[in-house]
Amino acid sequence: MSKSNGKTAGKKIYISVDFEGAACVIGFPSKPMETLGSGLETNTAVFKQAQRLVTAETNSAIRGALAAGATEIIVEDNHGSGHNLLYEELHPEAKVIMGGPRPKRFCLLDKSCDGLILLCHHAMAGAQGGILAHSYSSVSVHRMILNGRPIGEIGFDAAIAGERGVPVIFVSSDDAGCAEAKKFLGQDLVTVSTKKGLGRNCALSLSPKKAQELTETGVKRAVQNSPARKPYALKGPFTLEHVYKWESQADAAAGARGAERLDAYRIRRRGKTVSELL
Numbered sequence: 012m013s014k015s016n017g018k019t020a021g022k023k024i025y026i027s028v029d030f031e032g033a034a035c036v037i038g039f040p041s042k043p044m045e046t047l048g049s050g051l052e053t054n055t056a057v058f059k060q061a062q063r064l065v066t067a068e069t070n071s072a073i074r075g076a077l078a079a080g081a082t083e084i085i086v087e088d089n090h091g092s093g094h095n096l097l098y099e100e101l102h103p104e105a106k107v108i109m110g111g112p113r114p115k116r117f118c119l120l121d122k123s124c125d126g127l128i129l130l131c132h133h134a135m136a137g138a139q140g141g142i143l144a145h146s147y148s149s150v151s152v153h154r155m156i157l158n159g160r161p162i163g164e165i166g167f168d169a170a171i172a173g174e175r176g177v178p179v180i181f182v183s184s185d186d187a188g189c190a191e192a193k194k195f196l197g198q199d200l201v202t203v204s205t206k207k208g209l210g211r212n213c214a215l216s217l218s219p220k221k222a223q224e225l226t227e228t229g230v231k232r233a234v235q236n237s238p239a240r241k242p243y244a245l246k247g248p249f250t251l252e253h254v255y256k257w258e259s260q261a262d263a264a265a266g267a268r269g270a271e272r273l274d275a276y277r278i279r280r281r282g283k284t285v286s287e288l289l
């Protein structure tokens with residue numbers, strides 16, 4: 012039953028698709044990070060292969076949600092520029108948010124949604140064995156700390172969804188990302204690990220087909236169990252500390268409204284909500 016209208020209806024599921032967490036996606040192993048930014052630059056063979064792999068895992072998630080009774084599925088193409096999936100191959104029963112800039116993170120996520128799926132996500136910056144691990148920016152962010160606790164995209168995104176009353180019901184990532192998701196969101200969260208990181212750009216990966224199979228069955232179970240999941244609602248007020256990789260990045264961030272310079276690398280901001288701090 013959809014939460015929005017109270018009448019008998021199928022579930023509405025919101026799928027945020029990142030990129031780095033799909034099976035067999037590891038970026039560029041042979042080039043140093045410092046020259047490559049995110050490690051998945053567009054218009055490369057590695058990126059184009061990742062587009063196919065991520066699109067296939069997305070379609071598996073959509074099939075799983077439909078099998079569990081979802082009648083409305085919104086996919087948000089959430090990596091980089093927001094223009095990554097192979098749209099002509101997307102399952103016909105989903106709609107997709109693409110392009111940008113967007114008004115806010117998860118721009119159509121509201122309490123009419125029965126659950127948020129974080130698909131192909133990655134561990135936080137600094138997670139050992141996290142494939143392409145980062146926290147919103149591979150180029151600039153060394154660490155993010157929310158109210159004294161190191162946090163990455165999985166925890167922070169879950170907190171944003173929590174402020175809108177929507178629980179995270181499923182996460183797919185590598186081993187490090189799935190462990191992080193369970194640490195923040197509870198051991199009963201349904202996760203699918205597509206690979207084990209042996210380094211930042213080195214993995215023992217499932218085959219894409221196996222990852223797709225596990226994603227479909229995992230999402231089906233997660234959507235069925237969605238009424239039991241609680242939104243990740245954190246209590247404010249909040250302080251968010253950013254530790255940057257370079258002093259000049261902290262210099263640039265120090266100009267933001269409300270930013271407090273802690274030292275050469277660190278900026279702190281305060282807010283009543285998590286959303287306003289992103």
Ligand SMILES: [Zn+2]
Pocket residue numbers: 029030132133147164
């Ligand atoms: Zn990301």
